[in-house]
Amino acid sequence: MLKVDKKNREMKKILIIKLCCVGDILFTTPAIRALRRGFPQSHLVYLVGNWSRGVIEDNPNLDEVIIYDVPRHSSSWLLGAIKTLDCIQKLRKKKFDLAVIFHRTPFSGLFALLAGIPDRIGFDYAGRGRLLTQKVPFNTRKHEVDRYLDIVISLGLESTEWATEMKVCSKDENYALNLLQLHRVTAADIVVAILPGGGNNPGASMPTKRWPSAKFACLADALIERYGAKIIFVGGPGDEDVVEEVMSEMNTPSINLVGKTTFKQLAAVLKHCHLFIGGDSGPLHIAAAVGKPTIGIFGPSDPKLVAPRGENHIAIWKEVSCSPCYRPDTVRTDLDFSICPEGILECMENITVEDILAAVRQQIEK
Numbered sequence: 001m002l003k004v005d006k007k008n009r010e011m012k013k014i015l016i017i018k019l020c021c022v023g024d025i026l027f028t029t030p031a032i033r034a035l036r037r038g039f040p041q042s043h044l045v046y047l048v049g050n051w052s053r054g055v056i057e058d059n060p061n062l063d064e065v066i067i068y069d070v071p072r073h074s075s076s077w078l079l080g081a082i083k084t085l086d087c088i089q090k091l092r093k094k095k096f097d098l099a100v101i102f103h104r105t106p107f108s109g110l111f112a113l114l115a116g117i118p119d120r121i122g123f124d125y126a127g128r129g130r131l132l133t134q135k136v137p138f139n140t141r142k143h144e145v146d147r148y149l150d151i152v153i154s155l156g157l158e159s160t161e162w163a164t165e166m167k168v169c170s171k172d173e174n175y176a177l178n179l180l181q182l183h184r185v186t187a188a189d190i191v192v193a194i195l196p197g198g199g200n201n202p203g204a205s206m207p208t209k210r211w212p213s214a215k216f217a218c219l220a221d222a223l224i225e226r227y228g229a230k231i232i233f234v235g236g237p238g239d240e241d242v243v244e245e246v247m248s249e250m251n252t253p254s255i256n257l258v259g260k261t262t263f264k265q266l267a268a269v270l271k272h273c274h275l276f277i278g279g280d281s282g283p284l285h286i287a288a289a290v291g292k293p294t295i296g297i298f299g300p301s302d303p304k305l306v307a308p309r310g311e312n313h314i315a316i317w318k319e320v321s322c323s324p325c326y327r328p329d330t331v332r333t334d335l336d337f338s339i340c341p342e343g344i345l346e347c348m349e350n351i352t353v354e355d356i357l358a359a360v361r362q363q364i365e366k
Contacts, residue, residue, distance in 0.1 A: 218353045
């Protein structure tokens with residue numbers, strides 16, 4: 001079994017593989033910190049998809065980020081295959097010593113093998129780790145952060161830190177300040193960011209992770225009335241319609257920043273907010289990674305596995321009989337999570353506006 005010793009602390013060139021998605025990649029950042037401490041002289045490279053690159057490419061513990069999209073995210077399989085071969089050739093030239101694979105698919109092990117990487121460590125889930133040289137059990141009951149830490153701990157490294165991180169650069173900070181100033185948001189305002197949409201990833205959409213628009217409208221009005229808050233709606237491509245619907249049902253004005261920020265710029269905007277409220281989607285985890293208190297609204301997914309951790313974060317979840325349906329053992333099945341498997345989205349519908357307002361009161365008291 002590969003273990004950290006004096007030689008490989010100084011000599012290893014390490015490739016970290018995690019292509020998608022935003023929250024998942026942020027969950028790997030504690031493991032990256034542990035790798036950096038364990039291999040202080042090594043060249044650490046992160047292989048990530050274009051969609052999620054913004055949340056990791058400025059990470060202070062990395063030396064380089066390489067972009068690679070799997071074939072199914074390309075406009076054609078032929079183009080995807082060509083890009084895959086090009087990426088493999090590029091990696092072979094770099095002569096990596098170790099691949100740390102945070103995926104649990106056979107493709108990832110094969111990819112690292114073809115890239116000529118002799119030591120390949122990753123998850124052995126359902127016997128899919130045959131091409132790995134060091135296999136780590138995939139514990140479906142652990143939080144994702146802890147699962148990724150399991151991999152680096154198996155190298156003999158130590159880590160008790162589970163806080164995620166995302167660096168905000170000066171150019172994104174300046175963009176955020178100008179954007180907030182344009183909408184007359186000042187340092188004296190109580191600013192609450194709300195994500196009514198989300199649940200969108202490359203090649204997949206999960207509107208089942210979204211709380212009803214009418215409830216978001218009632219919540220936003222209540223926050224304005226009770227706390228004098230300024231409400232900022234955030235989101236990305238595909239969230240425009242749902243945010244417009246929420247704002248049309250409100251009685252008070254709010255700010256719509258949907259589609260006006262990259263992930264990096266969104267992180268900068270969220271740093272100036274007092275609280276984030278939204279479903280299990282990338283912006284929730286970006287808010288947590290920049291140190292902002294959050295209230296996560298969970299339905300199909302289990303907050304014990306994927307919610308932001310720590311005293312600054314509250315997860316709202318109604319554990320109905322059929323939830324969680326979106327679990328590590330179901331995510332790669334033929335189930336269509338764009339609709340509720342039971343036909344009624346009871347797990348989300350049962351969450352009330354007062355449930356969220358009670359959580360807001362807790363956050364304010366803190």
